Each structure stands twice: as structure tokens, then as C-alpha cells.
Amino acid sequence: MKIGFELNGKAASLEIEPRETLAEVLRARCRLTGVKLSCEAQVCGSCTVLVDGLPVSACTYLAYEIRDKRVTTIEGLADPPGRLHPLQQAFLDHFAFQCGFCTPGMILAAKSLLDENVHVSDEEIIAYMSGNLCRCTGYLGILKAIRQASAEMKATWKENRSTS
Amino acid sequence: MTTLSRFEIDQPGSVAEASQMLGHYGDQAAIYAGGTELLLAMRHRALSYKHLIDLKVIPGLNAIKARDGVIEIGAACTHRTIESSSLVREMQPVFAELESQVANIRVRATGTLGGNLCFAEPHSDPATMLLVLGATVWIESARGTREIPIEKLIAGAYANHLAPGEILTRIVVPCGKSNHRAAYMKFQIHERPTLGLGLWLETLDGGRTFTAARVAVGCVSPFPHRAPVAEALLTGSRAEVEKHLPETAALIADGADLVDDHEGSAEYKRHLVDVFLRRTFLKAVGLRISS
Ligand SMILES: Cc1cc2nc3c(=O)[nH]c(=O)nc-3n(C[C@H](O)[C@H](O)[C@H](O)COP(=O)(O)OP(=O)(O)OC[C@H]3O[C@@H](n4cnc5c(N)ncnc54)[C@H](O)[C@@H]3O)c2cc1C
Ligand code: FES
Ligand code: FES
Numbered sequence: 455m456k457i458g459f460e461l462n463g464k465a466a467s468l469e470i471e472p473r474e475t476l477a478e479v480l481r482a483r484c485r486l487t488g489v490k491l492s493c494e495a496q497v498c499g500s501c502t503v504l505v506d507g508l509p510v511s512a513c514t515y516l517a518y519e520i521r522d523k524r525v526t527t528i529e530g531l532a533d534p535p536g537r538l539h540p541l542q543q544a545f546l547d548h549f550a551f552q553c554g555f556c557t558p559g560m561i562l563a564a565k566s567l568l569d570e571n572v573h574v575s576d577e578e579i580i581a582y583m584s585g586n587l588c589r590c591t592g593y594l595g596i597l598k599a600i601r602q603a604s605a606e607m608k609a610t611w612k613e614n615r616s617t618s
Numbered sequence: 619m620t621t622l623s624r625f626e627i628d629q630p631g632s633v634a635e636a637s638q639m640l641g642h643y644g645d646q647a648a649i650y651a652g653g654t655e656l657l658l659a660m661r662h663r664a665l666s667y668k669h670l671i672d673l674k675v676i677p678g679l680n681a682i683k684a685r686d687g688v689i690e691i692g693a694a695c696t697h698r699t700i701e702s703s704s705l706v707r708e709m710q711p712v713f714a715e716l717e718s719q720v721a722n723i724r725v726r727a728t729g730t731l732g733g734n735l736c737f738a739e740p741h742s743d744p745a746t747m748l749l750v751l752g753a754t755v756w757i758e759s760a761r762g763t764r765e766i767p768i769e770k771l772i773a774g775a776y777a778n779h780l781a782p783g784e785i786l787t788r789i790v791v792p793c794g795k796s797n798h799r800a801a802y803m804k805f806q807i808h809e810r811p812t813l814g815l816g817l818w819l820e821t822l823d824g825g826r827t828f829t830a831a832r833v834a835v836g837c838v839s840p841f842p843h844r845a846p847v848a849e850a851l852l853t854g855s856r857a858e859v860e861k862h863l864p865e866t867a868a869l870i871a872d873g874a875d876l877v878d879d880h881e882g883s884a885e886y887k888r889h890l891v892d893v894f895l896r897r898t899f900l901k902a903v904g905l906r907i908s909s
């Protein structure tokens with residue numbers, strides 16, 4: 455079946471088979487290998503991508519579901535000249551990764567959290583991120599990075615409010 | 619990467635059409651909602667279907683409405699929709715809070731309440747609390763509609779009482795008035811809960827005495843159990859009820875068909891029932907929990 459969708463801000467269309475997962479389509483056909491596969495059971499979050507702004511496990515989510523929706527992968531986060539998203543920069547600043555396998559999923563989950571509510575408490579960050587597992591960092595760097603990005607995004611949010 | 623076997627996705631225009639599709643394809647077809655259970659089971663070849671009938675394209679099945687002291691939740695509502703619904707948060711906050719703690723954000727963003735109940739995985743949070751809240755469910759097919767109490771839906775581990783061609787369309791949750799106190803707590807160290815305990819108390823004097831009670835425990839046995847014998851001990855003065863909590867917990871455990879499994883032994887679960895009955899009671903009556 456043919457599906458149309460938006461991929462990292464650009465219109466896209468593809469011929470898919472109903473049984474294809476979003477991870478298969480994004481990795482093999484769109485060459486977006488920032489989508490990582492690990493548990494393939496909805497547990498670890500390394501395959502997290504955003505569909506209409508909400509995180510899904512691309513490993514166990516049919517590509518069929520993205521019809522007429524917006525898909526965001528880690529490749530779509532930096533702005534076109536290559537300036538990193540505040541979350542990407544914060545992950546670098548706080549060494550919030552070692553092997554990096556969990557990082558795309560971590561950043562995308564955190565993005566959906568901050569896009570929904572930039573005024574989050576540590577408790578809310580921890581609860582929301584509890585489904586994204588990292589075997590390397592011990593999580594503290596990740597928490598600090600999300601905190602920093604939230605502070606920066608809050609500042610932009612205030613600016614936008616005062617100019618609009 | 620294990621690829622899924624081939625299947626078609628069918629898009630019914632109505633519940634009646636979906637039911638006819640189920641009738642037409644028989645064992646070859648299943649209802650497909652969020653797919654969080656179904657696709658996993660199909661990947662592991664535990665289930666196999668040639669047709670998945672997509673429930674989400676049927677208009678109206680993802681609505682939440684209030685009517686005469688109840689909220690009606692469409693079966694295709696995701697956990698995320700329910701936890702964020704201002705209606706549910708206002709009218710049945712205990713259920714909104716429970717939903718916000720199901721699984722992880724990705725499963726909540728795709729998995730539906732209807733799928734959770736129909737799959738009848740023993741480690742379900744909502745099933746236990748819906749039992750305590752006295753929820754009913756609407757079952758529809760090409761032949762008509764019936765409304766049954768939630769306990770008549772779940773038949774056992776991974777088994778429901780739906781007849782061929784029947785579809786769960788609505789979950790009807792009676793809402794607490796100011797004279798009700800309810801709480802749900804769970805214990806979880808893996809991806810699914812080890813124990814869930816739900817409690818509902820009626821009080822006409824601001825929490826000094828309880829005139830009616832319902833309690834259920836889930837995840838510790840093949841399906842959640844209410845404990846009518848224990849409920850008797852949960853009525854009376856608050857001091858009496860509190861004094862009897864260990865006995866009440868023992869009665870709940872006796873009636874719950876506790877099983878030994880990878881989450882722990884039956885004996886361990888008996889202990890958890892005791893600990894969590896006290897915590898849930900304190901939460902329901904609005905006290906801080908110190909362990
Ligand atoms: C990693 C993980 C962690 C989880 N943790 C928890 C947890 O902490 N607590 C908890 O309660 N649950 C938990 N779950 C279960 C989760 O809530 C369910 O997977 C989800 O709600 C199922 O809904 P679905 O729409 O994805 O169902 P699907 O996978 O689409 O369907 C499940 C089954 O029900 C049938 N079905 C679906 N909808 C209907 C309907 N309306 N009428 C008739 N039949 C229907 C399907 O044919 C299928 O057999 C977890 C799941 C995962 C994968
Ligand atoms: S690979 Fe998808 S959740 Fe782990
Ligand atoms: S950085 Fe290695 S898994 Fe997180």
C-alpha cells in the first residue's frame with residue numbers, strides 16, 4: 455500500500471507492506487540508522503521515534519500507522535545549517551552518553567516531554583524517561599542534560615511569549 | 619531482527635462491519651488496536667493471522683464522554699489519552715493516575731484500554747481497579763449489543779469471554795462522589811507489575827466510619843480477584859478497620875489464587891498483599907505513607 459507522511463519536516467511517500475515495522479522502513483529504506491534496535495519488545499526505548507510528537511517504539515509499530523502523520527527521528531533535530539537542538543547540545547555538555555546506543559531514543563523521548571511541558575520537575579523527568587534504558591551512563595548525566603535543555607527551552611519559550 | 623509474517627490490514631467503517639469481517643475470516647483474523655501485545659505475539663509466532671482488522675479507523679471509538687455519574691471510555695482510547703483527559707482527571711482521578719503509571723510512555727501512546735482488557739494479560743493495572751470501581755463494558759457485534767460487568771469479560775490468563783465476532787466498544791466507569799475514597803497502588807520491578815491493589819471505601823462522615831467497601835488484588839494470579847469476605851472487615855469505624863488490616867489482607871490473599879511465578883513465590887505475594895493493603899488504605903484515607 456502507498457502511504458504519504460511527513461518525515462523530519464519534508465513530505466514523503468512510500469510503497470509499504472502492511473507487515474513492515476516503522477524501524478525496518480526508516481532504517482533500511484530511508485537510511486535513517488539513528489533508529490536503533492535492541493530489545494524489540496517495547497522495553498528499552500532505543501528505537502524511539504516521534505509520531506505526531508508522541509514517542510513510539512519503532513521496533514513494534516507498523517509503518518502503516520504513520521499515514522498522514524509527522525515522523526521525527528534524531529536526524530531531523532538539528533536545524534538545517536547544522537545547529538544542534540538544545541537537547542543534543544546538553545547531552546554533549548553533560549557527557550550524557552558513552553556508547554551512544556540509547557541516545558537517539560533518549561533525546562527524542564525527552565523532546566516530546568519538553569515540547570509538551572517545558573516546566574518539568576526532576577520527578578516528572580524521571581517518571582517520563584523511565585521507559586528508556588541506558589546500560590552505560592548511570593542516568594545522572596542524562597537527567598542533568600534534560601534539566602539544562604529545559605532551562606534553555608524555557609528561556610526561548612519566554613522570549614517567544616514576550617514577542618508574540 | 620525478526621520480520622513479521624505477511625498479513626493484510628482491513629479497515630472497517632463501523633463496528634458492525636468489523637464484526638462481519640471477523641465472522642467472514644474466522645480464525646484467520648484478529649482485531650488490531652494499538653498492536654502492543656498482538657504484534658509482539660505475532661513476532662514470536664505465538665499468534666498468527668492473515669488479516670488484522672484495524673479498530674482505530676472506526677469513528678467514535680476513541681472518545682471519552684460523561685453521562686449520569688459515569689464516564690464512558692471508547693475501547694480504542696490509548697492509555698495516554700485517558701491519563702491526559704481532563705474529564706477522567708476530574709471525575710475519576712484514581713483511574714487517571716493509574717493510567718499514567720501503566721507501562722512506559724511509548725506503550726501508553728499506542729496501547730489501548732480495550733486491548734489491555736481483551737488480551738487479559740494477568741499483569742494488568744486497569745482490570746483490577748475497574749473491578750473495584752464496578753465498571754461495566756459494552757460488547758458489540760453484527761447481532762447487537764450487550765452490557766456486562768467487567769468481571770464477566772475476563773475469563774483467565776490471556777482469555778476473555780467474547781464470543782466469535784464480538785468487539786469491546788466501551789468501558790463505563792461509575793464515578794466517585796465526595797463520599798467515596800479510592801486508591802490504587804502497585805509494586806513493580808520489571809516491565810509489568812508484580813502486584814496491584816485497588817480499594818474503594820464509602821464514608822458518610824468524612825472518613826471516621828466506612829459504610830461500604832470494595833477491594834481487589836491483581837497481577838498475583840491469573841486474573842484479578844475481588845474479595846467479598848475481606849470487604850466486610852473494611853466497614854465500620856476507621857480504628858476497627860485499621861486494627862483488622864492484617865486479617866483482611868490474609869483473607870484477600872486466601873481468595874486470590876496466588877501463584878508462584880517469575881515475579882515471586884505465592885508466599886512472597888501474600889506478604890506484598892499485607893504491605894500494600896495498609897499502604898493503599900492510608901492513601902485512600904489521605905494519610906502519608908511511612909514504611
Ligand atoms: C513493555 C510493556 C509493558 C507493559 N506494562 C504494563 C503495565 O505496567 N500495566 C498494564 O496494565 N499493562 C502493561 N502492558 C500492557 C499494555 O497495557 C497493553 O499492551 C495494551 O494496552 C494493549 O492494547 P493494544 O491496543 O496495543 O492491544 P492489541 O495488541 O492491539 O490487542 C491485544 C489483543 O486484544 C484484542 N483486542 C484489542 N482490542 C479489542 C477490542 N476492542 N475488542 C475485542 N478484542 C480486542 C486483539 O485482537 C488482541 O488479541 C505492557 C505492555 C508492554 C509491551
Ligand atoms: S528496540 Fe524497541 S523498545 Fe527496545
Ligand atoms: S550510552 Fe550506552 S546504552 Fe546509553
